[in-house]
Amino acid sequence: MPEKLKEYTEIINQYIAAIDLKRNPSELYMPVQYCLGEGGKRVRPLMALLACNMFDGEIDNILSPAVGMEIFHNFTLMHDDIMDEAPLRRGKPSVFKKWNSNTAILSGDVMFAMAIEQIGKTPVRYLKPVLDLFNKTVIEVCEGQQFDMNFEILDKVTEESYINMIRLKTAVLPAACLKAGAIVAGASEKEAQLIYDFGENVGIAFQIKDDWLDIFGDEETFGKKSGGDIIANKKTWLYIKAFEMANESQLRDLRNAFTNRIFNPDEKISMVKNVYLQLKLDRLALEKMEDFNKKAFGYLDKISVAEKKKKLLRELAQNLIERKI
Amino acid sequence: MPEKLKEYTEIINQYIAAIDLKRNPSELYMPVQYCLGEGGKRVRPLMALLACNMFDGEIDNILSPAVGMEIFHNFTLMHDDIMDEAPLRRGKPSVFKKWNSNTAILSGDVMFAMAIEQIGKTPVRYLKPVLDLFNKTVIEVCEGQQFDMNFEILDKVTEESYINMIRLKTAVLPAACLKAGAIVAGASEKEAQLIYDFGENVGIAFQIKDDWLDIFGDEETFGKKSGGDIIANKKTWLYIKAFEMANESQLRDLRNAFTNRIFNPDEKISMVKNVYLQLKLDRLALEKMEDFNKKAFGYLDKISVAEKKKKLLRELAQNLIERKI
Known part of the structure; x- marks a missing residue:
């Protein structure tokens, strides 16, 4: 991460480290600390700080809502891991694996409460718009998770509904962080909306890249085992487009693989990957990502602040999409 | 319920009925509707409305935060039922039984979000104090639930820590509802605190009565099967005091019963109930309840509004403790 971004991350980490988590009952707060x-x-709060800075706001005004959004994000991970039965999170056992499901439910709930507590510390003249934005966003994130869960049992998912799902599940939160930064910096509603739209499109681009990396990424660089989405029959952008574009014989291969008639995981991955490559989905996915990326930067371009003010945000978004962060 | 209280409940029910829950994804919102x-x-929002009314506030100002507190309460029930594996709620299958645990987690989360959404509709000049009160309260409620879960595996629980647990888990939410009513009615901090203290003590009294009813209540009147707490080895006020006061032979009976060396449920209940009666815990529990009750009304008495203004709140609290509601 570039030096300047690191400095902002440090400010966020210090703020978070100062939150008292050595509280009773420790059974509740230890998983929160973990x-x-x-x-x-800290990408989301970083976005909030950078947006605030871009509009010449005071960093002190955005710190608590930014951290509130970050705590909320971590709460969603804690609950999602229960629902997805995900054993690992950031290379460590997930809370529900390390403790149990009840602990992950209740410690998650208290994190949600702690998130609102931080939102509540927004300077009072910005409290109402920031709280409204937060509320709209958390409801959308829950809706996104539900759509994602629905997709598991749906036969057919359209590209449009997939994009809408990742928008809700992944993209609206960074977008809201950016907008919160704009709000507390006193930016106009129009400018605040532009930075929101920038974030939403960066978020969608990021998720499509994430789908791409799972199968075409370098395992050593990205730490995840390649093909996890294929093993889990996850309806990613690649999956959806493959079924949409496949010819008879490719369809047969996809169906064989995804209905688990192929039991060997490596064989399953290679069978699906082959079809993806035949359909040039590796290239098409990156083009799709680039579309959203361009759209995102189009919104950023429209914001009327000096170009040098946008530099760090551009850097962060570029790093995110190139997954250097 | 007295006529006038019913009118207020009707206002609350109408407000709740007007919340749009026919939203997508329906898998998320159907359990919320249920x-x-x-x-x-609607006891909690009713308290908020009555307190607001007592301090001559506008009912319109308290409706949304009152309903926010009610939605939050229902959220806690949805998550608690997962943790406690409770199959029934208000005589119907609990959400986690009717659907599944993941549904109850996520629909619960969106209810929490909807609760804050309603809090966010508090008139802006009261938003900050009401939100701060809400945040403090929801964190305490989570702590109370954790203490309750901790008690399950603790050998010894003191009366003091039990009272603190029910204060957090049960009593602070109605107290906060009352205080929110006072805040939006523009009551002084001192008066708002008095009504909070009233609510907290009513809440504790109510819970002790609840413990009492489980074993000494009339099954037909209260709908619950007598002795459920005994079957579940729940560390209620009666349980804790019994172990504190029992002689050698009574201790032996309690230990035999609660370590499940007695397998027949009816035999287990009658064995424990016998010890409770020998120790006069049926009477002592009601006295304890009465202590908190008196303390509660002491706070109400100190509030300097005309006695007739307090009438409905007195009525509600009395009904609650006598469990006519």
Whole structure:
């Protein structure tokens, strides 16, 4: 991460480290500490700080809502891991694996409460718009998770509904962080909306890249085992487009693989990957990502602040999409 | 319920009925509708409205935060039922039984979000104090639930820590509802605190009565099967005091019963109930309840508004403790 971005991340980490989590009952707060403590890249609060800075706001005004959004994000991870039965999170056992499901439910709930507590510390003249934005966003994130769960049992998912799902599940939160930064910096509603739209499109691009990396990424660089989405029959952008574009014989291969008639995981991955490559989905996915990326930067371009003010945000978004962060 | 209280409940029910829950994804909102729809006595929002009224506030100013508190309460029930594996709620299958645990987690989360959404509709000049009160309260409620879960595996629980647990888990939410009513009516901090203290003590009295009813209540009147707490080895006020006061032979009976060396449920209940009666715990529990009750009304007495203004709140609290509601 570039030096300047690191400085902002440090400010966020210091703020988070100062939150008292050595509280009673320790059974409730230890998992919170475990989850919030380290390993998070703090991308969302970083976006909030950078947006605030871009509009010449005071960093002190955005710190608590930014951290509130980060705590909320970590809460969603804690609950999602229960629902997805995910054993690992950031290379460590997930809370529900390390403790149990009840602990992950209740410690998650208290994190949600702690998130609102931080939102509540927004300077009072910005409290109402920031709280409204937060509320709209958390409801959308829940809706996104539900759509994602629905997709598991749906036969057919359209590209449009997939994009809408990742928008809700992944993209609206960073978008809201950016907008919160704009709000507390006193930006106009129009400018605040532009930075929101920028974030939403960066978020969608990021998720499509994430789908791409799972199968075409370098396992050593990205730490995840390649093909996890295929093993889990996850309806990613690649999956959806493959079924849409496949010819008879490719369809047969996809169906054989995804209905688990192929039992060997490596064989399953290679069978699906082959079809993806035949359909040039590796290239098409990156083009799709680039579309959203361009759209995102189009919104950023429209914001009337000096170009040098946008530099860090551009850098962060570029790093995110190139997954250097 | 007295006529006038019914009118207020009707206002609350109408407000709740007007919340749009026919939203997508329906898998997320149907359990919310199921849980919020009917059967709730709306005691907490009723308290908020009555307190607001007592301090000559506008009912319109308290409706949304009052309903926010009610939605939050229902959220806690949805998550608690997962943790406690409770199959029934208000005589119907609990959400996690009717659907599944993941549904109850996520629909619960969106209810929490909807609760804050309603809090966010508090008139802006009261938003900050009401939100701060809400945040403090929801964190305490989570702590109370954790203490309750801790008690399950603790050998010894003191009366003091039990009272603190029910204060957090049960009493602070009605107290906060009352205080929110006072805040939006523009009451002084001192008066708002008095009504909070009233509510907290009513809440504790109510819970001790609840413990009492489980074993000494009339099954037909109260709908619950007598002795459920005994079957579940729940560390209620009666349980804790019994172990504190029992002689050698009574201790032996309690230990035999609670370590499940007695397998027949009716035999287990009658064995424990016998010890409770020998120790006069049926009477002592009601006295304890009465202590908190008196303390509660002491706070109410100190509030300097005309006695007739307090009438409905007195009526509600009395009904609650006598469990006519």
